[in-house]
Structure formats: C-alpha cells, structure tokens
Amino acid sequence: MKSPLQVILAGMNVDAQALDEAKTRLEYGNDFGALNTLSKLTPETISASYARISRDERPIPELRNIARKEVEDARKINKNVIFTMGHKSIAEHAFFNIDIMGLSRRAVEELERKRLQSYTEKSQRYITLKGDFVIPPEIISTPLEKEFVELIEKQNKFYKNNLNTLIAWHIKQNPEMASNPKKKDTLEGYGKEDARYALAMATQAQIARSKRTPKFSTRKVNRCWKCGRAHGYLRKYNMCRICFRELAERGEIPGITRSSW
Numbered sequence: 592m593k594s595p596l597q598v599i600l601a602g603m604n605v606d607a608q609a610l611d612e613a614k615t616r617l618e619y620g621n622d623f624g625a626l627n628t629l630s631k632l633t634p635e636t637i638s639a640s641y642a643r644i645s646r647d648e649r650p651i652p653e654l655r656n657i658a659r660k661e662v663e664d665a666r667k668i669n670k671n672v673i674f675t676m677g678h679k680s681i682a683e684h685a686f687f688n689i690d691i692m693g694l695s696r697r698a699v700e701e702l703e704r705k706r707l708q709s710y711t712e713k714s715q716r717y718i719t720l721k722g723d724f725v726i727p728p729e730i731i732s733t734p735l736e737k738e739f740v741e742l743i744e745k746q747n748k749f750y751k752n753n754l755n756t757l758i759a760w761h762i763k764q765n766p767e768m769a770s771n772p773k774k775k776d777t778l779e780g781y782g783k784e785d786a787r788y789a790l791a792m793a794t795q796a797q798i799a800r801s802k803r804t805p806k807f808s809t810r811k812v813n814r815c816w817k818c819g820r821a822h823g824y825l826r827k828y829n830m831c832r833i834c835f836r837e838l839a840e841r842g843e844i845p846g847i848t849r850s851s852w
C-alpha cells in the first residue's frame with residue numbers, strides 16, 4: 592500500500608533499533624533483558640537482512656528485526672549468500688546504514704546514479720501495484736492529481752492484464768526452455784520484464800544504503816556541502832564556486848573580502 596517517504600537509521604556496525612531497545616530496558620531497570628539484547632549485537636544481522644531484501648517482500652526494518660532475533664540464522668545467510676553464492680556486495684552493508692522506503696523509482700535512479708554509497712534495492716517483483724506509487728507534492732490537491740492517479744492506475748492495469756499474454760508469448764517462442772521447469776521461471780521473468788515497461792517511474796521502491804569508503808580512490812567525488820555540486824569544487828572551503836561566491840559576497844566566510852581598487 593501507499594506509504595510516505597521514510598529514511599530510517601539502520602545502524603552503524605550494529606542495529607540502531609536494538610540499541611534503542613536496550614536503552615529503554617535500562618531506563619526501566621531491566622538489566623538482564625538489556626544485557627541479552629546487547630549480547631546479540633553484531634554487524635552480521637544487518638548484512639543478513641539486506642541479503643534478503645531482493646528476495647523477500649517484507650519491509651526492510653522487519654527483515655532487520657527478524658535477523659536480530661535469529662542471529663544464528665543470520666550467520667548462516669551471510670555464509671551462504673556471501674561465500675557460497677558470491678554476492679560479496681552484501682558484506683559492504685556491515686557498516687553505516689540507512690533504509691529508504693516509499694520513494695519513487697525515478698528518485699532511486701538518481702540516488703544510485705553516482706554510486707556514492709553501496710546499496711541494495713528491493714526487487715520490483717515485490718512491488719504490489721496496489722496504490723504504492725509516489726504522487727508529486729506539487730500536484731496534490733490540484734486538478735492534475737486525479738488525472739495523474741488515473742494514468743498510473745491505467746498503466747498498472749495494463750501490466751496486470753497483459754502479463755500472462757506476454758509470458759505465453761515467450762513460452763511459445765522458446766519451447767525447449769518451457770519444457771524445463773527450472774528455465775520456465777526465467778521465461779516468466781522475461782514476460783514480467785516486458786510488462787514492466789508499462790509501469791511508471793512513480794512506482795514506489797525500497798533501498799538500503801551503506802556509507803563505506805569506495806573501493807577505488809577515483810570513485811570518490813568531492814561535493815559542495817551546501818548544494819551538492821560536483822564541479823568547480825574548492826577544497827579549501829569544501830564548497831562549489833557558486834556557493835563560495837554567494838557567501839563571500841555576503842561577508843559570511845571569515846577572512847574573505849572582495850578585492851576593490
């Protein structure tokens with residue numbers, strides 16, 4: 592269902608919610624419960640829950656909660672996904688993490704474009720299409736809102752009504768693959784992919800991000816702290832040339848005055 596945009600602190604190395612829980616227990620004087628929670632803290636629960644994101648329809652915070660309760664299971668998931676299956680990027684999440692939910696696919700593209708942080712995105716397979724799309728705030732409560740909602744619903748309807756036709760087409764084209772039950776799933780995936788072309792960029796998505804040091808130093812990009820501009824960056828002021836000029840003009844940078852003679 593439609594949910595508001597949420598950015599949740601997932602934790603640095605250990606789960607932030609678990610720390611909150613332990614803190615609350617200590618406030619009530621429940622030492623044993625707090626100790627129990629604290630003794631289970633490990634970065635493994637974050638990476639294990641993120642390993643599940645692309646294969647599980649439940650919201651991200653719920654997955655983290657499950658991993659915290661079943662630490663042994665979390666350990667097994669990590670071992671399997673990272674070492675056996677080789678999805679090593681999951682291990683990058685055993686660091687500083689935030690969950691972002693209820694944002695549009697368009698916004699996700701923008702966040703992932705520069706690879707500023709590691710991320711894992713929930714597969715669009717699990718997006719329910721039951722009203723879970725983002726309405727731009729600019730058009731809410733204007734005559735455009737109704738038109739926008741109708742358009743998105745029409746696209747979602749196209750997806751649902753034509754999914755089976757598209758899957759059937761792929762099955763007909765690839766009779767050999769269709770006879771193999773394992774490969775039949777792949778054909779269904781082809782059909783879903785085709786049908787997804789009809790879906791709007793406003794469809795909601797969920798991602799988990801980690802702020803870790805990039806693998807290669809060339810991937811690091813200096814950005815203006817004020818506006819995020821990546822070009823014309825002045826290291827000395829940690830700012831872009833435009834913001835530097837604006838602040839300097841107003842006399843807000845100590846020691847900087849306009850030259851005039």
Ligand SMILES: [Zn+2]
Nearest residue numbers: 815818831834
């Ligand atoms: Zn700037």
